[in-house]
Amino acid sequence: MRILFFLLCCHLAAGASIAREPEADNASRPGVFLITIDTLRADHVHCYGYDQIRTPALDLLAEQGIRFTQAFTPSPITNSSHTSIMTGLLPSSHGVSDFGVPLAAKYPTLAELLAKGGYQTAAFIGAVILDSKNLAPGLDRGFEFYDNFPEITKTKSRWGRLERRGMEVEQRAESWLNTHPDGTHFVWVHFYDPHDPYEPPPPYSEIYKARLYDGEIAYADSALGHFLAYLKKQGWYEGAMIVVVGDHGEGLGEHHEDTHGIFLYDSTTHVPLIVKLPNEREAGRTVEGQVRTTDIMPTILSLLGIAAPANLDGDSLEQFLIGVEAAPRTVFGETEYPLRFGWAPLRSIRKEDFKFIEAPKPELYDLRADPGESHNHYEPWDGTVQKLRRALAELSVKSPPAVGKTSPAAVSASTIDELHALGYLGSADARSATDVPEPSLLPDPKDKIEQQNLLRTATMASEEGEREKARAALEKVLQLDENSALALTQLGRIEMASGNYAKAASYLRRAHVASPNDTTDAFEYARALELSGDLAGARDVLLASLKLNPDQFEAQLALGRVYLGMNDANAAEQQFEAAVLLQPGNSEAQIHLAKTLLHRKKFTEAVELLEAVAEPSNRNPEIFGLLSQAYAGLGRRQEAQRAQLRAKAPQNAKQSQ
Numbered sequence: 001m002r003i004l005f006f007l008l009c010c011h012l013a014a015g016a017s018i019a020r021e022p023e024a025d026n027a028s029r030p031g032v033f034l035i036t037i038d039t040l041r042a043d044h045v046h047c048y049g050y051d052q053i054r055t056p057a058l059d060l061l062a063e064q065g066i067r068f069t070q071a072f073t074p075s076p077i078t079n080s081s082h083t084s085i086m087t088g089l090l091p092s093s094h095g096v097s098d099f100g101v102p103l104a105a106k107y108p109t110l111a112e113l114l115a116k117g118g119y120q121t122a123a124f125i126g127a128v129i130l131d132s133k134n135l136a137p138g139l140d141r142g143f144e145f146y147d148n149f150p151e152i153t154k155t156k157s158r159w160g161r162l163e164r165r166g167m168e169v170e171q172r173a174e175s176w177l178n179t180h181p182d183g184t185h186f187v188w189v190h191f192y193d194p195h196d197p198y199e200p201p202p203p204y205s206e207i208y209k210a211r212l213y214d215g216e217i218a219y220a221d222s223a224l225g226h227f228l229a230y231l232k233k234q235g236w237y238e239g240a241m242i243v244v245v246g247d248h249g250e251g252l253g254e255h256h257e258d259t260h261g262i263f264l265y266d267s268t269t270h271v272p273l274i275v276k277l278p279n280e281r282e283a284g285r286t287v288e289g290q291v292r293t294t295d296i297m298p299t300i301l302s303l304l305g306i307a308a309p310a311n312l313d314g315d316s317l318e319q320f321l322i323g324v325e326a327a328p329r330t331v332f333g334e335t336e337y338p339l340r341f342g343w344a345p346l347r348s349i350r351k352e353d354f355k356f357i358e359a360p361k362p363e364l365y366d367l368r369a370d371p372g373e374s375h376n377h378y379e380p381w382d383g384t385v386q387k388l389r390r391a392l393a394e395l396s397v398k399s400p401p402a403v404g405k406t407s408p409a410a411v412s413a414s415t416i417d418e419l420h421a422l423g424y425l426g427s428a429d430a431r432s433a434t435d436v437p438e439p440s441l442l443p444d445p446k447d448k449i450e451q452q453n454l455l456r457t458a459t460m461a462s463e464e465g466e467r468e469k470a471r472a473a474l475e476k477v478l479q480l481d482e483n484s485a486l487a488l489t490q491l492g493r494i495e496m497a498s499g500n501y502a503k504a505a506s507y508l509r510r511a512h513v514a515s516p517n518d519t520t521d522a523f524e525y526a527r528a529l530e531l532s533g534d535l536a537g538a539r540d541v542l543l544a545s546l547k548l549n550p551d552q553f554e555a556q557l558a559l560g561r562v563y564l565g566m567n568d569a570n571a572a573e574q575q576f577e578a579a580v581l582l583q584p585g586n587s588e589a590q591i592h593l594a595k596t597l598l599h600r601k602k603f604t605e606a607v608e609l610l611e612a613v614a615e616p617s618n619r620n621p622e623i624f625g626l627l628s629q630a631y632a633g634l635g636r637r638q639e640a641q642r643a644q645l646r647a648k649a650p651q652n653a654k655q656s657q
């Protein structure tokens with residue numbers, strides 16, 4: 001570390017604020033601005049040699065900073081990738097291998113370390129995928145302000161509910177900085193725009209009419225340009241360290257992958273990385289050596305003279321920044337996203353111009369001769385294969401694969417809906433798929449990618465209300481795999497939404513048979529049976545599912561309802577009681593139980609239940625209506641009248657007391 005600082009001191013202009021001794025105090029440290037641009041392929045940026053686009057902001061940063069031509073993310077999935085940027089760890093080390101998996105407190109984040117170093121920290125995200133309330137728990141650690149999405153939104157539009165346009169994210173960052181102008185800042189800004197669906201606003205929608213993905217990139221670049229202009233206006237730009245990086249790329253049909261997440265080819269792992277140092281030091285340098293996004297955190301820390309945590313997977317890039325020769329870094333790749341579909345997870349290693357992908361059908365590419373990774377040269381006895389396979393095995397020993405390791409926080413149904421609306425697929429308890437004994441026994445995603453594209457098309461079409469388009473795509477999936485639980489479930493949902501309950505039940509039955517342990521599938525199947533009038537069938541499915549996992553609130557309520565429909569009030573009462581026990585504060589469960597008690601003329605028990613929840617603060621008129629009935633049943637007429645008054649005008653609770 002000392003030597004590196006010495007090199008940095010010699011090489012940089014005298015008085016370089018970034019080259020202070022490690023014990024430098026915060027007053028002398030530069031502001032740090034980290035900008036992540038979602039779904040940004042390196043080869044779709046102008047300064048990376050793509051001449052069909054204008055990205056003046058990125059180009060300017062490259063001119064005034066250091067551009068890494070060969071930077072790679074270890075993960076093609078937003079949450080895992082961002083967590084790697086923030087922790088300097090591979091997904092298999094930090095454990096955030098899926099949406100909703102909390103980042104364990106034992107892994108320090110960049111924000112946390114900079115906050116400890118006296119920085120004012122804030123984060124501005126462009127999609128709910130990074131919301132720390134549900135889909136990215138723990139990623140907000142160390143941020144004084146983390147700009148999550150509102151819990152409840154009335155809008156049906158995706159804007160403001162699921163996504164924020166780049167300009168809105170930028171404006172929110174400006175507003176915060178305007179109200180927190182003092183001190184030294186660490187601000188992370190996330191532009192989500194290039195992520196699909198590709199819907200750039202005008203004029204980008206016109207200029208890039210034929211290439212809407214590029215239009216989104218150009219638009220995100222314009223938002224970045226606004227942010228840089230703001231930093232200049234504030235007088236913060238010159239002295240700041242600015243890092244811009246893509247979280248992953250986009251398939252764009254290469255290797256038959258439309259978007260990202262399933263594969264580990266360069267199309268989705270090669271990202272732009274640009275570092276602008278304070279006072280434009282090393283301006284215009286390009287670094288050709290292979291580096292990783294896990295190197296970003298240790299680089300920022302070492303440039304600031306803040307000690308990095310031990311055992312990081314990444315390493316500081318100081319030597320690269322100052323042009324001192326440095327050996328290319330070994331790039332590892334990991335994706336567990338295929339597990340959401342029941343397909344094998346993948347791992348890769350990119351080293352010395354070769355890439356080896358560990359899969360049920362392994363792959364080896366000679367990147368110098370075949371940068372598009374189109375000719376698989378895998379042979380088990382090949383020396384390169386053996387060497388790279390050994391290196392991957394060593395990594396597994398260092399951090400064992402995440403199979404069964406972490407489970408996501410209880411992900412709510414609305415969160416699952418949000419994921420679907422963003423085009424991510426898979427069932428609510430996708431992690432149960434990771435309990436497979438041997439990933440290589442699962443299908444190779446290469447053989448399944450067409451299905452994934454169709455499922456994604458269907459999900460997005462459903463979200464847009466285009467049912468016919470969704471149906472057609474899903475039928476195609478069933479032609480490829482008649483037992484695709486995901487396709488069957490989605491078809492069932494479409495029929496449910498159209499009111500075709502019997503048809504829905506027939507799809508959902510097949511989905512249930514294909515994945516008998518999926519409680520979400522079972523619940524939806526039972527609901528379709530209930531609505532199509534087959535109450536006994538619904539009862540049997542719910543009973544079996546509750547036997548598998550008794551803690552299913554919605555299933556208990558549904559079973560209670562089904563029993564009521566079958567005139568078995570005794571069994572219904574038991575179910576509603578169980579539901580109230582599971583969620584004591586849930587008024588839906590309370591109301592169901594109270595109604596059943598009243599139906600059974602158990603007035604004393606009903607009064608007991610309802611009095612306990614009929615506090616002055618309770619604004620639910622139904623509770624008071626039922627309480628009135630219960631009092632009346634016991635002949636307590638005055639109390640019945642008072643409760644009735646509150647049922648009619650709960651807002652006047654005080655007067656009627």
Ligand SMILES: [Zn+2]
Nearest residue numbers: 038039078247
């Ligand atoms: Zn992403």
